[in-house]
Amino acid sequence: MKNRSNFLNILIILVGLILASVALKILLSLATGILYLVFKFGIPLLIIGGVIYWLTNRHKSPRR
Secondary structure, eight states: OSSSSHHHHHHHHHHHHHHHHHHHHHHHHHHHHHHHIIIIHHHHHHHHHHHHHHHHHHOOOOOO
């Protein structure tokens, strides 16, 4: 960096910050999309599966 001018150093830092901002925005949108799918479909499916499991195993009594 010593061979470059101050203007070029500042420009490189600004471009790096802009690219990091874009990458962070993309990663955060992917993460929120995955969380949306988990809360929209995953949790209700787990609840339904748990209720079905509870209802089917409730009537099975252990025979001694």
